[in-house]
Structures are given as C-alpha cells and as structure tokens.
Amino acid sequence: MLFVTDLAWGSISISFAEIMAVFQGNGDAINQEVLLNFRLPKAITAVLTGAALSVAGLMMQTLFRNALAEPYILGVSAGASLGVALVTMASGFVPAFLINTGWATILAAIIGGAVVLLLVLGVSFRIQSAVSLLIVGIMFGTIAGAVVNVLQNFSDPDSIKLFVMWTFGSLSAVTWTYMQVLLPVILVGLLIAMLLHKRLDVLLLGENYARGLGISVIQTRFIIILATGLLAGGITAFTGPIAFVGVAIPHIARGLFKTSVHRVLIPATMLCGATLLLACDIISQLPTYTLPINTISSLFGAPIILWIILRKK
Amino acid sequence: MSLILNTQNLSIGYSKKMNKTIVQATLNLELKAGEMVCLIGQNGCGKSTLLRTLAGLQKALSGKVLVQNKELSRIKIHEKAKLLALVLTDRVDIDSATVADIVRMGRQPYCNWWGNLSEADTKMVTDAIAMVHLEHKAECYLNELSDGERQRVMIAKALAQDTPLILLDEPTAHLDLPNRVEIMLLLHKLAHQTGKSVIISTHELDIALQAADRIWLMTSAGVESGVPEDLVLQGHFHDAFQSKAYYFNSANGNFSMNYPMTKQVWVEGDKTRMYWTLRALARAGYMVVQGADVTVEISSDSWFVDKKELKTVEELLLMLEKRV
Numbered sequence: 298m299l300f301v302t303d304l305a306w307g308s309i310s311i312s313f314a315e316i317m318a319v320f321q322g323n324g325d326a327i328n329q330e331v332l333l334n335f336r337l338p339k340a341i342t343a344v345l346t347g348a349a350l351s352v353a354g355l356m357m358q359t360l361f362r363n364a365l366a367e368p369y370i371l372g373v374s375a376g377a378s379l380g381v382a383l384v385t386m387a388s389g390f391v392p393a394f395l396i397n398t399g400w401a402t403i404l405a406a407i408i409g410g411a412v413v414l415l416l417v418l419g420v421s422f423r424i425q426s427a428v429s430l431l432i433v434g435i436m437f438g439t440i441a442g443a444v445v446n447v448l449q450n451f452s453d454p455d456s457i458k459l460f461v462m463w464t465f466g467s468l469s470a471v472t473w474t475y476m477q478v479l480l481p482v483i484l485v486g487l488l489i490a491m492l493l494h495k496r497l498d499v500l501l502l503g504e505n506y507a508r509g510l511g512i513s514v515i516q517t518r519f520i521i522i523l524a525t526g527l528l529a530g531g532i533t534a535f536t537g538p539i540a541f542v543g544v545a546i547p548h549i550a551r552g553l554f555k556t557s558v559h560r561v562l563i564p565a566t567m568l569c570g571a572t573l574l575l576a577c578d579i580i581s582q583l584p585t586y587t588l589p590i591n592t593i594s595s596l597f598g599a600p601i602i603l604w605i606i607l608r609k610k
Numbered sequence: 611m612s613l614i615l616n617t618q619n620l621s622i623g624y625s626k627k628m629n630k631t632i633v634q635a636t637l638n639l640e641l642k643a644g645e646m647v648c649l650i651g652q653n654g655c656g657k658s659t660l661l662r663t664l665a666g667l668q669k670a671l672s673g674k675v676l677v678q679n680k681e682l683s684r685i686k687i688h689e690k691a692k693l694l695a696l697v698l699t700d701r702v703d704i705d706s707a708t709v710a711d712i713v714r715m716g717r718q719p720y721c722n723w724w725g726n727l728s729e730a731d732t733k734m735v736t737d738a739i740a741m742v743h744l745e746h747k748a749e750c751y752l753n754e755l756s757d758g759e760r761q762r763v764m765i766a767k768a769l770a771q772d773t774p775l776i777l778l779d780e781p782t783a784h785l786d787l788p789n790r791v792e793i794m795l796l797l798h799k800l801a802h803q804t805g806k807s808v809i810i811s812t813h814e815l816d817i818a819l820q821a822a823d824r825i826w827l828m829t830s831a832g833v834e835s836g837v838p839e840d841l842v843l844q845g846h847f848h849d850a851f852q853s854k855a856y857y858f859n860s861a862n863g864n865f866s867m868n869y870p871m872t873k874q875v876w877v878e879g880d881k882t883r884m885y886w887t888l889r890a891l892a893r894a895g896y897m898v899v900q901g902a903d904v905t906v907e908i909s910s911d912s913w914f915v916d917k918k919e920l921k922t923v924e925e926l927l928l929m930l931e932k933r934v
Contacts (some may be wrong), residue, residue: 501707
C-alpha cells in the first residue's frame, strides 16, 4: 500500500487509476516516464535501503550484543564518505573520464567502504573479543572522518557543497542502470543474513556459549562483517549515508514481534525497514520543496532511540 | 565405570607470543560417568583456567585432554557441542527471549540450518525445562526471571544439549543460600539419575563438601583429587586454606576466623547456649581459659557474671568490658 502511495505522491501527483493504466501499458506518456523511470526505481530503492540497513543493523546489534550498534559502526560509511570526498574535493587525483559520470562517486564510495571493511576483516582474525573489534571499527571511522575534514579545509565551497549534498542521502539517484548492480548486491547480503540466522541466535548468548554450542565464532564474525559490508556499503555507495534506520528498526521489529529468534526477526526487520523508509520517502515529498531523506529518517529515528533508552531505565 | 574425561600431563595457563604463564602443570585427572566433581580452590589458583581448558575454550600449554578417549583438540567444534555442554559466568541478557527460546538453542547442534526441531527435540526441551522445575515459566521472558531462575535456564540449556559431560563455572555465584543449595542438589540428582558427568567450579566450600561425589582441590602446588571426607581427614583442606585471618575447622567443615585474643574468661553452664556464647566471646577477643579471673555462668535463659543476671549477649559483652 505504502509502495503505491509512494508512487502516487510527488511534485506531480498521479492518481491511482493512472498508475494502473501505466502498468497496463496504456497510460499518458509523461506519467509513464515519471513513474517507470523515476518513481518506481526510487520506491524499490527505498524498500532495498530500508531492508538492507535494518538487517545490517540487526546483525551488528547481535554481534556486539549492544542495543546501540548500527551498520556504520565498523566504519564502512566513513570509508565510503572518504572515497566520495576524495573524488568531489580532491578531484585532481582521479582520472577525468570518471568524474563526469555518476559512477565516479559510486565507485569512490565502494572503494572507500571496501578498504575500511577489508582492514576491519583483517583485524577481526587477530582479535578475540568483539568489544575490541568495535573500537577498531570506530577508530578506522574516526581516521577516515578526520581525513575528510582535512580535505574540506583545502577545498572550494562548490565541491564542499557537492560533498555535503551527498552526505544528505538521496533515494532518487538510483536509475535502472545502477539498480542492476545495487539489487544483486543487496539480495546477496540479505541471503547471507538469512543463512546465518541460527548462528546469530546463539551469538546472543555470548561468544563462549556460542563456541560451546559448536559455532566457530571467528568464522561467523567474518561472514557477518562481510554481509554487513555488502548491505551497508552497497546502500551507502548508491544513496549516501542514511542515518538511524539501521539502529532504530531492529528495536521496532523486536518490540512488535516480541521475539529474539532471528528466523522471525530478520524478515520482520526487513519488513519494518522497508515500510519505514517508504513512509519517510512519502513524508519527504509532502512539502513542495523535497527534504533530504536523511533529515526525515533522523527526525523519526532519534525519538525512537530516546524511547529505547528511557524504557530500559 | 567408564571414563568420560581424563587428562594426561596437562599444563594449563596463558601464552602470549614467547611468554608462557603456567598456572598448573602435569595434571592427571579422571572423571567417571555419572560422577559429580567440585573443583575447589582459592581465587586465582586456576579454577577457571582449568575449566576453560577442559571445555576447549582455551588451548592447553602441553599435555592432553581426552573426552571419551578422544583428544579434545582434535574433535571438530560441532562434534564437541554434542560431547560437552557449558554453563558459564557470562551474563545472558537477551531482550524478548523466552525461557523456551534459550533452552531450544541447546538443540542447535542437532538440527539443520533452518533450525526446525523434530518431535524428539521438542520433547528434550520440555524435559530439560521440567528437570529444572521451570515448566510454569517456559513462556516467560528472560528479564522477568530472578537470578536463580536464570541460572536454572542455562542449566536446562545444557541439559537439552544432551551431552555426557556438563561443565559449570561458578553456577551458584550471586545466588542466595536457598538457591545455592537447590542448584547443587539439582546437579547432584541429575548426575546420578541421568548418568551425566558434571564438573562444577565453586568456592562454596561447605555446599561442595556435602554435594560432591569427588573433589578436585586446587592449590598452587597442584590438584588433589579425592572423596570430600578423605580430603578433610587427611588434612588437605587445612593445608590448602591456611591464612592468618582464618583456618579450616575440620570439626564442622567450616571456616573459623582467627581473632586476636588477649583477654581471658572462663565459661560454664547450659550446653545449647554455649556455642553462640563462645562465638560472641571469640569475636570480642576473649580467650576461654580455665581459672581465669572472671567466670561466665550460663543458665537456660540468661547469663551470670559475679551473680549479676544478664538477659542478652549484648548485656553480657558490655558487662565483661567493665570487668576484664
């Protein structure tokens, strides 16, 4: 339902009947263009983003047994933003033919995120406790963030604006071409998450209990980080960092479905995430001037986090 | 009886790069089927290290741990989960997980990736919950339970794992006396009824002495294994727990404190009140000596010092303070 509403709403409103007409192949040409090449990929992106970030957040919260863990905690998005910052603000280093295409920022984000991810993965084999891994992730993120600050200091206002716009996040940048890359990446990430559901359950007991139940903790941690990297990294590359969805949704899903069993929780989280992000997207289009999706998700997410903390006394 | 677990020249401790810290060396321990062993020792002597090594959570520095005559370090991790179950001190705090959810995790080593439980698995879970007497709380959330009940949930999880060996690290820490006794009795009963072998590390000496079939008494010099009463009578406890502040009282299996005693009194009279009177006097620093200047007479409902009647121990101590 929200999916259809999301299609209908926007600076040109399209009636439900017209949507049906377009899908049956006999709609108005402008409507068809707007719907198929703009609104539909955007709505699919919203669904993917919501599901991917929420499941990535759920996995991080389970791995670190920390209610406030989120998909970006391992520094993936900081790495991605460093990549984008390098392209937008220090573009002298990048081959010119890449800059003029939309792929430049996407590739930069993928490379930046992947570098941080590989570093964290490499470290994860050498570290026994998950808490140290958490700190390592945050440190990598901090370093990347500092480098971005240095770059901003030496850049002209135009490229800074370009970079800041990217950090606002946008669902509408994903065209059908990009979707061919984004969709498989996210589906693979979600599939891995689903395959891990038993191991995730046991990890909730703590790493020693998990070992006692026959789970190889280091191997499992590696796969979880990899899947989180695919989900959070993939989304960040194409839409920019989108805040709070990853940390807030898993809590909503736990609250609504009253369970901690991942077999139920993972699909529940996907559903809640997709729903919330569609809702955010609709709301962001309510004002005549479209608000950045990041602003809306933060406005929603922050109160939810406050509620979690207050409820926990 | 068959051996469930034994160690051969086992050395335990920690190794960091080239630095080896040996906590205990050349341990040769044996555990029979259906036997409950309590591992006792002072803090820091290596109880947890031994338990972690036996559980395979930590590598042995040298020597072997054999579970059912198979070398532990060669057993695959998911096979190990079918041989030994753990109850650890790690706090389990899971939002919106029910008792049954946790106990079901004990069946995980036996089911496929989708995690469907067969009828036999489900029965095993129900039985495990019944054995720890939590049937009425099976669908309760974990955060609604008391500490004692949570510990029983973790024991039920270990039971559901259906292993010949269960290792428990300080299962009665943080519990009050009734819960401590109940859990030890439960484990004792389980070992004898189901034929499982149980190893418990604990510092609850008095309860361990009563519940354990065998004690592994750990000191910095090594591990002494024996039936509890033998270890007491042979003076091993006395040697293991020597200190200026207290001593192991072989007469009652408890610790007594060493108070500095400088003042002297003599006590005679009613036997039932004698024990508590002597305790109070020891704490206040009075040595009981025949022929002391002051004599305390105990009647059936009061105390007399110099023919003066005192109704409470408190009054008695005040009186003695003036007289001695």
